[in-house]
Amino acid sequence: MRKEVVLITGANGEIGHGLISHLGESGDTKIVAMDVQPLDASLLPLCERFIQGDILDNLLLGRLVAEYDIRTIYHLASILSTKAEYNPETAHRVNVEGTLNLLRLAVEQSSWQGKPVKFLYPSSIAAYGLPSLEVKKKAGKIKECDWCAPTTMYGCNKLYCEHLGRYYSRYYRQLAADEVKHTVDFRCLRFPGLISSVTIPTGGTSDYGPEMLHHAAQGKPYACFVRPDAKLPFMVMPDAIKSLLQLESAPRENLKQMVYNVTSFSPTAEEFMVRVKKAFPNAVITFEPHPARQNIVDSWPADVDDSAATRDWGWKPDYDEQRAFDEYLIPSIKARYA
Ligand code: AKB
Numbered sequence: 358m359r360k361e362v363v364l365i366t367g368a369n370g371e372i373g374h375g376l377i378s379h380l381g382e383s384g385d386t387k388i389v390a391m392d393v394q395p396l397d398a399s400l401l402p403l404c405e406r407f408i409q410g411d412i413l414d415n416l417l418l419g420r421l422v423a424e425y426d427i428r429t430i431y432h433l434a435s436i437l438s439t440k441a442e443y444n445p446e447t448a449h450r451v452n453v454e455g456t457l458n459l460l461r462l463a464v465e466q467s468s469w470q471g472k473p474v475k476f477l478y479p480s481s482i483a484a485y486g487l488p489s490l491e492v493k494k495k496a497g498k499i500k501e502c503d504w505c506a507p508t509t510m511y512g513c514n515k516l517y518c519e520h521l522g523r524y525y526s527r528y529y530r531q532l533a534a535d536e537v538k539h540t541v542d543f544r545c546l547r548f549p550g551l552i553s554s555v556t557i558p559t560g561g562t563s564d565y566g567p568e569m570l571h572h573a574a575q576g577k578p579y580a581c582f583v584r585p586d587a588k589l590p591f592m593v594m595p596d597a598i599k600s601l602l603q604l605e606s607a608p609r610e611n612l613k614q615m616v617y618n619v620t621s622f623s624p625t626a627e628e629f630m631v632r633v634k635k636a637f638p639n640a641v642i643t644f645e646p647h648p649a650r651q652n653i654v655d656s657w658p659a660d661v662d663d664s665a666a667t668r669d670w671g672w673k674p675d676y677d678e679q680r681a682f683d684e685y686l687i688p689s690i691k692a693r694y695a
Contacts, residue, residue, distance in 0.1 A: 359424060359426040359485075359507065359548050359581050359639070360387060360405070360425055360426065360427055361387065361425075361428055362387045362388065362389045362405055362425045362426065362427055362428070363386055363387070363388055363389070363428060363431065363632065364389050364391065364421065364427045364429070364430045364431070364634060364647070365377060365388055365390045365391065365427040365430075365433060365435040365649070366392070366412055366427070366431070366433055366455075366459065367388070367391075367392060367432070367433050367434030367435060368390035368391055368392045368400070368404075368433070368468040368691055369392040369394045369395070369396050369397060369400075369556055370392070370398055370430060370433055370434070370474050370556075371535050371551060371553050371556045371594065372433045372479060372551065372594075372597060372598070372601075373390070373400075373433050373554050374394065374400065374408060374553070374555055374668065374683070375553060375555070375594040375595070375597065375598045376431060376433070376598055377390060377400045377403050377563035377600050377650060378400070378403065379398070379405025379602070380400075380403075380634070380639060381404065382403065383423060387405040388403065388404045388405055388420070389405055389406050389408065389425060389427070390403070390404045390406070390407045390408070390409075391407075391408045391409075391410055391412070391434070391477070392405060392407075392409065392434070392436075393409065393411050393620045394409070395409055396409075396546050397524070406479065408421075412451070412455035412458055412623070413428040413451065413454060413455055415457065415458060415479075416554070418458055418459070418462050420528045421462065421577070422462055422465050422466060424470075426466070426467045427462070427463075427467075427473065427474060428470075428474065429474065429475040429476075429477065429605060430458060430459060430462070430463055430474060430475070430476050430477065430507075431477045431601065432459045432477070432478055432479075434455060434478060434513065435451065435452050435479075435514070435515075435562040436448040436449070436451050436452055436513060437559070437560040437562075438481075438509045438512065438556070438560075438562045439510040439560050439561060439562045439564070439650060439653075440485050440509075440559070441510045441514070441560075442509060442510060442511075442649075443508060444652060445510035448510045448511060448514065449514060450509060450583050452510075452511065452514035452515070452518065452546055452687075453514050453518060453521075453550070454479070454535065455516040456514075456521060457521060459476070460476065460521060460522065460525045460541060460543075462474050463525070464525060464529060464539075464540055464541055464559065467539040467540055467541060468538075469541070470538050471539060472539055473526075473539055473540060473541055473542035473544065474482070474541055474542065475541075475542045475544065476525075476541045476542065476543045476544065476547075476576050476607060477544050477545075477546075477605055478518065478544070478545040478549050479545075479546055479601070479605065480515040480516070480518070480521070480545050480546065480547045480548070480616060481512070481547060481548055482518060482547060482548070482549050482550070482563075482589070482657045482658055482661060483501070483507055483509055483510070483512035483515055483562075483657060484515045484516040484519065484547055485503060485505060485506075485507065485512070485513070485656070485657055485658050485661075486504060486506040486508045486512060486513030486656045486657075487504050487655070487656050487657070487658060488506075488656075489655075490655050493656075493657075493658065493659055496658060496659070497659075497660060498658075498659055498660045498661055498662040499523065499617070499618075499658045499662060500661075500665075501547065501614065501616050501617065501618055501662075501665065504658070508652075508653065508656045508657055509562075509653055509656075510600055510642075513686055519545055519616050521539070521541035522545055522615060523543065523615050525541045525543060526541050526542065526543040526615065527538055528530065529541075530632045531602065535624070536598075536657065538631045541598070542609060543615055544604050544605065544607075544612065544615065545615055545616045545617070545660065545667075546600055546601065546604060546616075546617055546618075546619050547617065547618045547619070547661070548563075548565070548592065548597060548619065549589065549590035549591050549592050549593070549594055549619070549620045549623075549661065550563025550566055550567075550589050550590065550591045550592070550622070551563075551567075551594055551597050552566055552567045552570070552591055552592070552593050552594065552686065553593070553594035553600075553611055553679070554593075554594070554685060554689035554690045554693060555568065555594070556647055556685050556688075560613055562650055562653045562654060562657075563589055563654075564593070565581050565582055565587075565593055565623075565626060565628075565629075566589075566629050567582050568581075568628060569626075569629060569633050569642060570629075570633050570686060570690060571690065572640075572642075572690065573633045573634075573636070573637040573640035573661050574637060574690045574693070574694045575694050578642070578643070579640070579641070579642050579643070580642035580643050580644070580645040581626055581642060581643065581644045581645065581646075582645065582646060582647040582650050582651070583626050583642050583644075583646055583647075583650065583651050583654050584626065584646045584651060585625060585626050585627035585630070586625050586626070586627065587625060587626045587646075587651065587654050587655070588623055588625045588626075588660075589621045589623065589657055589658075589659065589660040590620040590621070590622070590623065590625070590658065590659070590661055591620075591622060591623070591632035591682045592597045592619065592620060592621040592622075592674060592676075593621065593685050593687060594678045595675065595676065596619075596621055596674040597619075599674075599675065599679040600619045600674075601664070601670060602652045603670055603671065604617065604666075604670055604672075607669065611669050611670060611690065612670070613665070613668075614641075614665060614667055614669070617642070617665055617666040617669070617670075617672070618662060618663040618665070618666065619659040619663050619674075620661050620663050620674070621665050621674040621676060621677065621678075621681065622677055622678035623659055624678060624679065626644070630642050630680075632682045636682070636687040637643060637693075639647070674683060
């Protein structure tokens with residue numbers, strides 16, 4: 358008998374840390390974790406197995422199919438927006454071909470199991486592309502189908518992979534003589550900027566928020582790479598994990614769409630700074646906007662409409678801005694760097 362497991366790619370990334378801690382501590386899920394980097398030692402005991410390897414390695418993925426009954430895939434591995442702009446073709450390979458490999462693995466697993474494998478995919482506000490700051494200011498909370506014209510390689514990759522997920526769920530090999538019965542149960546969240554008290558993001562464009570906070574907590578000066586009025590939606594990691602798990606467990610028949618916005622609060626960079634300075638009065642924070650990264654932030658929405666997630670699977674964040682800082686970020690970051 359093959360062991361029933363969930364597969365987590367990008368396990369050593371920010372969401373991977375949060376998800377493995379949560380699933381591992383609750384104890385009843387066997388996790389096979391994968392990452393190109395070694396896994397944080399604290400997460401190893403929570404996993405059935407860790408494989409240091411590449412999602413582009415099809416031989417490795419093939420061996421996984423043979424060894425495990427994979428019920429759910431959390432495909433978290435990806436190259437984020439800023440890093441992707443430095444090597445767009447590599448980003449395309451990892452973000453798109455890597456996702457394609459995992460979708461193929463999911464289809465194969467589904468046909469062995471005789472039922473669809475759940476495929477949880479974190480997309481991003483980067484899938485949006487607003488043409489100007491004026492439009493962004495007027496747009497308000499934007500819906501999943503609005504302004505899907507991304508300006509970054511990462512955003513293009515995310516949007517395309519959402520379409521691939523839909524294709525693999527509904528239309529995979531639609532002309533094949535044999536009916537393809539069991540495909541993938543693709544479920545996707547468009548995440549805002551995420552902030553964790555445990556990990557520091559690398560390679561993203563919404564990183565100025567978490568970077569500001571982690572620098573201040575360590576007594577390091579921080580030069581923010583966007584203007585004080587730059588505005589993006591954010592969410593703290595416990596809510597990101599909650600949304601992934603809630604979407605995973607939602608009854609399929611309730612899901613009227615495959616892609617859902619989720620969000621929590623939308624501070625400007627200046628409002629973010631004020632909160633950080635309230636907690637760390639000696640923090641030295643300056644604004645030195647990087648024009649190209651600022652342009653990316655200006656093309657992303659200031660807020661998103663997550664009412665479809667609320668309607669279909671009861672989504673509601675636990676942390677608004679005040680609670681996120683007072684009850685999660687500040688106490689836990691202070692403890693971390695004490
Ligand atoms: C990034 O900045 O690239 C990510 C994202 C918003 O998806 N944090």
